[in-house]
Amino acid sequence: MALGLSRAAEAGIKLTMREHLEALQAIVAGLGLQEFEQAAKVAHEELGFPKHHQAMQREAGATFPPKYHELAMAHHQEAEDLAKVIPSKDLKTILSKLEKTIGACVSCHQAYKS
Ligand code: HEC
Numbered sequence: 001m002a003l004g005l006s007r008a009a010e011a012g013i014k015l016t017m018r019e020h021l022e023a024l025q026a027i028v029a030g031l032g033l034q035e036f037e038q039a040a041k042v043a044h045e046e047l048g049f050p051k052h053h054q055a056m057q058r059e060a061g062a063t064f065p066p067k068y069h070e071l072a073m074a075h076h077q078e079a080e081d082l083a084k085v086i087p088s089k090d091l092k093t094i095l096s097k098l099e100k101t102i103g104a105c106v107s108c109h110q111a112y113k114s
Pocket residue numbers: 003013014015017018020021024047068069071072073075101102104105106108109112113114
């Protein structure tokens with residue numbers, strides 16, 4: 001489904017999205033280097049609820065369908081859950097939460113385009 005965004009809102013959303021991808025890279029890099037604190041910080045700040053406020057500011061007052069909003073919230077929640085398990089240093093649990101976080105990206109991309 002197309003969101004039919006204005007050019008400004010589309011530019012804002014795409015900036016956020018590219019940062020999301022960079023955040024995933026930083027999280028995987030942090031896990032590889034066993035820098036768990038740093039990886040948890042990125043998951044919370046760059047993909048969790050704090051990021052939602054920044055994303056909304058960039059979306060130039062655009063309105064989104066309720067289902068889109070739900071998918072966005074589910075993705076922030078998955079990222080917060082990921083941030084919470086990273087300090088356990090238990091890679092099996094962490095990777096399972098990371099997979100769910102990426103799954104939330106994929107779910108929205110399968111449903112919506114700009
Ligand atoms: C709630 C919906 C939603 C979620 C969640 C979401 N995205 Fe997106 N994403 C979009 C939409 C809409 C576009 C625009 C697609 C298009 O070009 O039509 C997009 C585009 C992108 C792009 C392309 C950006 C560009 O410059 O064209 C990347 C990269 C991306 N998303 C990464 C991610 C990552 C990584 C996550 C998860 C951490 C994520 N997205 C989660 C909705 C979402």
